[in-house]
Amino acid sequence: MKKTYKIDVDCANCADKMERAAAATPGVKSARVNYMALKMTVEFQEGQEESTVMEQVLKNCKKVESDCEIFL
Amino acid sequence: MNRKQKDMLRRILISAALLVCLQLISAQQFSTIDSLLFPGAGRWLRLALYLVNYYIIGWGTLKKAFKGIMNRQVFDENFLMAVATLGALALAIYENGDYAEAIAVMLFYQIGEWFESYAVGKSRRNISQLMDIRPDYANIEQEGHLIRVDPEEVEPGSVIVVQPGEKVPIDGVVAEGSSALDTAALTGESLPRDVEPGDEIISGCINLSGVLKVRTSKAFGESTVSRILELVENAGERKSRQEDFISKFARVYTPAVCYSALALALLPPLVRLLFMGLAPLWGVWLYRALTFLVISCPCALVISIPLSFFAGIGGASRAGILVKGSNFLEALSKTDCVVFDKTGTLTQGVFEVEGIHHSTMEEEKLLEYAALAESASSHPISRSLQKAHGREPDRSRVEDIREISGAGVLAIVDGRQVAAGNDKLMKQLGVEYKDCHSVGTIIHMAVDGKYAGHILISDMIKAHAKAAVAALKELGVRKTVMLTGDSEAVAEHVASRLGIDSFYSRLLPGDKVEKLERLLAEEKGGGKLAFVGDGINDAPVLARADIGIAMGALGSDAAIEAADVVLMDDDPLKIAKAIKISRKCLGIVYENIIFAIGIKLACLILGALGIANMWLAIFADVGVMVLAVLNAMRCLLVYKL
Numbered sequence: 001m002k003k004t005y006k007i008d009v010d011c012a013n014c015a016d017k018m019e020r021a022a023a024a025t026p027g028v029k030s031a032r033v034n035y036m037a038l039k040m041t042v043e044f045q046e047g048q049e050e051s052t053v054m055e056q057v058l059k060n061c062k063k064v065e066s067d068c069e070i071f072l
Numbered sequence: 073m074n075r076k077q078k079d080m081l082r083r084i085l086i087s088a089a090l091l092v093c094l095q096l097i098s099a100q101q102f103s104t105i106d107s108l109l110f111p112g113a114g115r116w117l118r119l120a121l122y123l124v125n126y127y128i129i130g131w132g133t134l135k136k137a138f139k140g141i142m143n144r145q146v147f148d149e150n151f152l153m154a155v156a157t158l159g160a161l162a163l164a165i166y167e168n169g170d171y172a173e174a175i176a177v178m179l180f181y182q183i184g185e186w187f188e189s190y191a192v193g194k195s196r197r198n199i200s201q202l203m204d205i206r207p208d209y210a211n212i213e214q215e216g217h218l219i220r221v222d223p224e225e226v227e228p229g230s231v232i233v234v235q236p237g238e239k240v241p242i243d244g245v246v247a248e249g250s251s252a253l254d255t256a257a258l259t260g261e262s263l264p265r266d267v268e269p270g271d272e273i274i275s276g277c278i279n280l281s282g283v284l285k286v287r288t289s290k291a292f293g294e295s296t297v298s299r300i301l302e303l304v305e306n307a308g309e310r311k312s313r314q315e316d317f318i319s320k321f322a323r324v325y326t327p328a329v330c331y332s333a334l335a336l337a338l339l340p341p342l343v344r345l346l347f348m349g350l351a352p353l354w355g356v357w358l359y360r361a362l363t364f365l366v367i368s369c370p371c372a373l374v375i376s377i378p379l380s381f382f383a384g385i386g387g388a389s390r391a392g393i394l395v396k397g398s399n400f401l402e403a404l405s406k407t408d409c410v411v412f413d414k415t416g417t418l419t420q421g422v423f424e425v426e427g428i429h430h431s432t433m434e435e436e437k438l439l440e441y442a443a444l445a446e447s448a449s450s451h452p453i454s455r456s457l458q459k460a461h462g463r464e465p466d467r468s469r470v471e472d473i474r475e476i477s478g479a480g481v482l483a484i485v486d487g488r489q490v491a492a493g494n495d496k497l498m499k500q501l502g503v504e505y506k507d508c509h510s511v512g513t514i515i516h517m518a519v520d521g522k523y524a525g526h527i528l529i530s531d532m533i534k535a536h537a538k539a540a541v542a543a544l545k546e547l548g549v550r551k552t553v554m555l556t557g558d559s560e561a562v563a564e565h566v567a568s569r570l571g572i573d574s575f576y577s578r579l580l581p582g583d584k585v586e587k588l589e590r591l592l593a594e595e596k597g598g599g600k601l602a603f604v605g606d607g608i609n610d611a612p613v614l615a616r617a618d619i620g621i622a623m624g625a626l627g628s629d630a631a632i633e634a635a636d637v638v639l640m641d642d643d644p645l646k647i648a649k650a651i652k653i654s655r656k657c658l659g660i661v662y663e664n665i666i667f668a669i670g671i672k673l674a675c676l677i678l679g680a681l682g683i684a685n686m687w688l689a690i691f692a693d694v695g696v697m698v699l700a701v702l703n704a705m706r707c708l709l710v711y712k713l
Contacts, residue, residue, distance in 0.1 A: 011188065036382035037382075
């Protein structure tokens with residue numbers, strides 16, 4: 001299960017940090033951030049509720065980059 | 073400019089103006105108010121004013137740095153800038169010296185951040201605009217009025233109206249009207265294409281002259297334009313080695329510089345104090361350490377590499393070349409072996425009469441007899457005869473058509489006995505025939521039992537095929553190979569005419585994969601193998617190659633799906649162009665990597681030696697970033713390649 005979200009982030013390094021934070025969130029199989037297109041593609045692990053996982057992803061991203069946003 | 077950018081710009085301007093004003097008043101002038109108030113009042117006032125200025129420009133960064141520490145994300149650029157400027161400020165307070173430096177560093181850092189955000193936003197918009205072929209609406213006729221609807225709501229099989237100047241929103245077939253279409257946004261080809269009722273029409277083209285009524289054949293989501301947009305938008309997800317390298321580098325670089333800065337602040341003074349018996353000069357070494365921190369922000373690197381690839385992919389798609397990811401752009405630049413499928417790639421896949429030889433009657437007449445004799449067949453060969461003849465065959469002139477399987481046809485045309493077929497047929501009839509020295513499908517003709525000449529039919533080689541092979545050679549492609557299911561004679565003919573190094577003929581689709589694997593095994597030294605096909609029956613081969621290039625992909629979903637690089641039109645010259653674009657882009661990427669890392673390292677060394685001051689450090693950070701971004705944008709300029 002893959003889903004793409006629109007994001008907002010100010011710098012390329014910060015986008016990189018978001019990617020790592022998202023990928024490390026439980027329930028996420030892999031995550032890719034495309035800084036130029038301002039998009040995050042998240043692949044979920046089997047049987048995970050997307051919305052709850054994404055809330056956690058957003059929380060983790062905010063932790064590493066307080067100025068970022070994911071439009072859920 | 074968005075709200076954040078406007079806000080930051082305002083702060084930058086206010087802070088800069090305030091800084092200039094404060095600089096005009098010297099510390100001595102401030103001391104003059106001491107006599108009016110209390111001793112030291114001037115010094116305090118001066119400090120307060122500078123602090124206010126520092127607050128205006130640096131508060132956001134301080135807050136972010138603090139949050140970072142709270143979240144155990146210590147080493148980011150906010151932290152670096154906060155430490156560097158606070159450190160410089162502390163030094164200045166201690167010496168009642170130059171506060172301007174700390175504020176200027178923060179000011180320039182913010183200008184750099186602002187510029188980065190602005191430039192990236194701008195180029196993001198530019199590139200998306202280039203690729204913006206998304207139609208916003210579709211026109212539907214209802215009770216004599218045209219109404220605009222969301223293209224997603226249009227069901228396949230509905231009739232939509234496309235007016236001149238509008239984009240075709242959905243794939244379909246022209247039901248009424250004729251017009252010229254501008255396909256430049258899809259193919260990079262500037263020559264308009266004419267369409268008439270019955271012609272297929274592809275979404276994303278722009279209608280130039282007449283009103284068209286189009287019966288849609290697909291839903292919006294399945295239409296060409298949606299598929300292309302999806303492909304281009306997702307292109308950034310497959311990252312190249314350079315991008316991965318840079319993000320790994322940035323991860324190591326920042327902490328490394330931070331620890332070096334700490335070492336620089338502590339070790340030399342301690343060594344001086346304990347072992348050399350000299351004054352420790354804490355202030356000097358602290359200043360050098362702070363300079364170090366300013367240089368250490370990795371942003372120039374981290375931004376310019378993906379930006380270069382993004383611009384390269386954007387520029388390529390403008391030229392009708394869709395690249396599915398920056399990793400493929402990277403692979404493309406290393407192509408040293410190009411394998412072609414013959415039919416549909418180097419040749420048009422359309423059979424045409426190429427010549428009439430040894431004819432005993434008027435060539436026109438011979439062709440007419442052949443077309444009439446074959447008139448009952450729907451085989452591509454017979455169709456090519458009809459086409460060359462140019463008139464609808466008059467069936468009433470033909471009677472008694474007998475097909476002899478695997479040999480040809482016998483028929484009575486205008487009362488004369490006509491035989492049209494291959495050498496087997498001639499042998500069966502006992503007619504002496506002349507072999508043809510050209511390669512292709514040969515139709516021998518016998519009229520009234522006597523040999524009347526033969527017609528040569530062959531698959532036409534594409535106009536640019538030869539130039540395309542030559543262009544690849546010029547680019548240093550080591551080897552060109554052609555794979556085909558056709559006979560050896562045809563394969564040899566095509567290969568030698570185009571200057572292709574080697575060919576394999578009589579291949580079944582499965583054999584093609586096997587041959588390709590053997591060729592892949594021969595690749596060495598990091599060279600990449602590209603396979604070019606039309607995507608119709610070579611999807612497994614496209615998938616197996618290092619780079620699968622599908623051409624003539626307009627309207628072919630299978631090709632868009634299977635390939636890594638999609639050429640929107642079927643011009644083989646685009647292969648060389650794609651390689652050129654990839655090389656230019658990769659060249660810029662390496663320039664940026666070397667330039668940015670080089671300048672940073674040079675400045676770090678100069679900083680450690682005490683030659684570089686904060687101002688140079690700011691250039692190393694902001695200046696390099698600006699230059700790298702501008703350089704990255706050159707990837708968009710691919711027209712002249």
